[in-house]
Amino acid sequence: MTYCVGLLLNEGMVLLSDTRTNAGLDNISIYRKTFVFEAPGERVITILTAGSLSVTQTAIALLRDAIDDPDADHNTSIMKAPTMLKVAEMIGNTLASVRQDIEAKMSAAKVSTAASMIVAGQRKGGGPRMFLIYPEGNFIEATEDTPYLQIGEHKYGKPILDRVVTMETTLQDAQKAVLLSMDSTLRSNLSVGMPLDLTVIARDDLRVTSQRRIEAGDDQFREMSDAWSQALRDGFTRIAI
Numbered sequence: 001m002t003y004c005v006g007l008l009l010n011e012g013m014v015l016l017s018d019t020r021t022n023a024g025l026d027n028i029s030i031y032r033k034t035f036v037f038e039a040p041g042e043r044v045i046t047i048l049t050a051g052s053l054s055v056t057q058t059a060i061a062l063l064r065d066a067i068d069d070p071d072a073d074h075n076t077s078i079m080k081a082p083t084m085l086k087v088a089e090m091i092g093n094t095l096a097s098v099r100q101d102i103e104a105k106m107s108a109a110k111v112s113t114a115a116s117m118i119v120a121g122q123r124k125g126g127g128p129r130m131f132l133i134y135p136e137g138n139f140i141e142a143t144e145d146t147p148y149l150q151i152g153e154h155k156y157g158k159p160i161l162d163r164v165v166t167m168e169t170t171l172q173d174a175q176k177a178v179l180l181s182m183d184s185t186l187r188s189n190l191s192v193g194m195p196l197d198l199t200v201i202a203r204d205d206l207r208v209t210s211q212r213r214i215e216a217g218d219d220q221f222r223e224m225s226d227a228w229s230q231a232l233r234d235g236f237t238r239i240a241i
Contacts, residue, residue, distance in 0.1 A: 001020075001050075001152055001153045001189065001191035001192060002017065002018055002020060002021070002033055002049075002050045002051075002151075002152040002153065002191075002192060003017070003018050003050075003150070003151075003152045003153045003154060003156075003157060003182060003185045003189075003192045004016065004017040004018070004033060004034075004048035004049070004050055004118055004150065004151045004152055005017075005118075005148060005149070005150045005154070005157060005161070005178050005181055005182070006048060006118045006120050006130050006142070006148065006149050006150075007147060007148045007161075007165055007169070007174045007177070007178060008120070008128060008129070008130040008142040008147045008148070008149075008167070009147060009167055009168075009169050009170075009171065009174055010167050010168060010203070011170060011171045011174075011202060011203055012128060012171055012200065012201050012202040012203040012205070012209070013046075013120045013122075013128050013130060013200075013201045014171060014174040014175055014177075014178055014198075014199070014200050014201075015034065015046055015048055015118065015120055015178075015198070015199045015200075015201075016178040016179065016181075016182055016196060016197070016198050016199070017033040017034045017048045017049075017196065017197050018033070018182065018185075018186075018192045018193055018194065018195075018196055019031060019032060019033060019193070019194070019195050019196070019197065020191065020192055020193035020194075021053055030193075030195065031053060031057075032197065033048055033049045033050065033056075033197070034046065034047075034048055034197040034199055035047045035048075035049070035060055036199065036208055036211070037063075037067065037078065037079060038206075038207050038208060039079060040206060040207040041124070041206050041207070042123070042124050042206060043079065043121060043122065043123035043124060043206060044121050044122060044201055044205070044206055044207050044208060045078055045079070045084075045087060045119065045120070045121035046119075046120045046121060046199055046201065046208070047060065047063075047091065047117055047118070047119050048117060048118040048120075048151065049115065049116075049117050049151075050115065050116050050117070050151040050152035051112075051113075051114045051115030051116055051135065051151075051152075052099070052102070052111075052112060052113045052114060052115045054102055054113075055095070055098050055099050055102055055113050055114075055115040056095075056115045056117070058098045058102070059091075059094050059095045059098045059115070059117075062094055062098065063078060063090075063091065063094055066078070067079050074086070076090075078090055078091065081123075083123070083126060084119075084121055084122070084123060084126060084129040084131075085129070087119065087121065088119050088129075088131040088133065088139050088141075089139075091117060091119050091133055092133045092134075092137035092138060092139050093137055095115060095116075095117060095133055095135070095137055096135070096136055096137030097137075099113050099114070099115060099135055099136075113135075114135045115135055116132065116133060116134055116135055116151045116152075117132075117133040117151070118130065118131070118132055118133070118149050118150075118151055119131045119132075119133060119139075120201070121201075122201070122203070122204070122206060123206075124206060127203075128201070128203055129141065129142075130142040130149055131149075132149040132151065144167050147165060147166065147167050147169075148161050148165055152192070153185055153189050153191060153192050154185075156184045156185040156187075156188040156189060157181030157182060157184050157185040158181070159184075160177060160180055160181050160184065161177060161178075161181055164177055165177050171200055171202065175198065175200065176224070178198070179196075179198070179214075179221065179224060180224065180225075180228050182196060183221075183224070183225045183228060193216075194214065194215060194216040194218075195213050195214060195215045195216065196213070196214040196221075197211070197212075197213055197214075198210075198211070198212045198213075198214060199211050
């Protein structure tokens, strides 16, 4: 399992993923689940992945091959697509095709091939957009009413996002929100684990503004987690019934 979250804000976008892949209690590995494609000044696209590792890795590989193809055009490469909506459509079609192919091969083994993605980005001349791609290839878009998207083990980290995140949230506060959302998930589900990959894309930068890998034992993350735990305990104590 995994947990990935993306926030769409007036100031830009903030995305966070864990790196744990669990194929059983005794088979736990670390794989990157954040993938960045950028042509600085022209467009930036970030993809977060959850679900079947073989499906997501194959889909990412196919997207990269299409980008590198010397005959690539706006119908085959996400780096040439005319809109972010077209990018989401292309990624959705690739994900669905790969899933169907692998599912056919693995049907006898009864292994889940479900996989989903968060696609976030901006191209020159357009605004930041963010989509959740379902295993079947269809998708939904983050909006002002719901300015965040989650995939994977999302239930533990959802309450804080519901309470504090709006389109007006600053990039700084948004980083705190996704990290605390992840902290709640890490405490409640052992199938989600560090290191974490944090990506920030400021509006109109048309590139990744900042990227950070947070390792287990990171002092800043631990202090934030401890402060949040103490704040919850203090708030619980103060509430009367």
